[in-house]
Amino acid sequence: MKKLSSIFATAILLSAILISCGNEKNAGSESKDSTEKAAKADDIAKEEISEKKSTLIKLKGDHKLNSISGFMGANTMVDYSIENGKWTASGSSNMGGMREGYDIDLTKDDLKKLQTMKIVVSDDLSVSLYYNNKEYFKAPFKEDGLSYSLKKSPKEYSSHMSENLKANSTFIDDYLYFYAKDNFKETELENLDIVGVLADAVVIKYNTKTNEFEMSLFYSACCDNSIYLFK
Numbered sequence: 001m002k003k004l005s006s007i008f009a010t011a012i013l014l015s016a017i018l019i020s021c022g023n024e025k026n027a028g029s030e031s032k033d034s035t036e037k038a039a040k041a042d043d044i045a046k047e048e049i050s051e052k053k054s055t056l057i058k059l060k061g062d063h064k065l066n067s068i069s070g071f072m073g074a075n076t077m078v079d080y081s082i083e084n085g086k087w088t089a090s091g092s093s094n095m096g097g098m099r100e101g102y103d104i105d106l107t108k109d110d111l112k113k114l115q116t117m118k119i120v121v122s123d124d125l126s127v128s129l130y131y132n133n134k135e136y137f138k139a140p141f142k143e144d145g146l147s148y149s150l151k152k153s154p155k156e157y158s159s160h161m162s163e164n165l166k167a168n169s170t171f172i173d174d175y176l177y178f179y180a181k182d183n184f185k186e187t188e189l190e191n192l193d194i195v196g197v198l199a200d201a202v203v204i205k206y207n208t209k210t211n212e213f214e215m216s217l218f219y220s221a222c223c224d225n226s227i228y229l230f231k
Contacts, residue, residue: 055176061120062118063121064231066081066230067080068081068229070195070224070226070227071197071223072223074094077093080104090104116130117192118131118230119230125141127178129192136192137204139179145170146167146169146177147178148166156220157203160216161180162175175205175206176208181201182200192217193217197226198224212229
């Protein structure tokens, strides 16, 4: 009897050990699964917020003005570009049903603006417009939006921005938006204007297809506008 009791007790002890080991293994497996799921969730979250940030990280630094196109009134167009390392400018107007071209003489002040105007992406991923080492517009980094100060609906400015633009917009179609503001006093933008257009509104965005920053200066009530491209 004593021998049977000893064998029975030993069997119970072994069963208890095996059950304990199984529970520990299951607990360890559950803990590992939870850790892996948490890591995957973090990776997904990083992917969801990283597109804008990763784009800007690649763009950190100075982006110099490369060209300008402007439209004044109903029929006048101007173009500024760099040819053989030098800035040149020309225009055209519709005269009596015929479009006639003309050269534009660039002054020292014009050249200073053309040579010093730039878009800067800082280490903190803010995006700013500079001219002659002075900062004019700044869009602090926002993961889920832009610097948005429009009084009117974007639908009224459809030639300069997406009609779907909102304060929490980032990428829309081929563009990443940073800055949109209207209702400027005309005198606030006079110093920036190079091509001679009336302007009281500004939009700054990045074209992901051409890899260029674009700044639009335009008159919200009508027709005058200019597009500045930075590379």
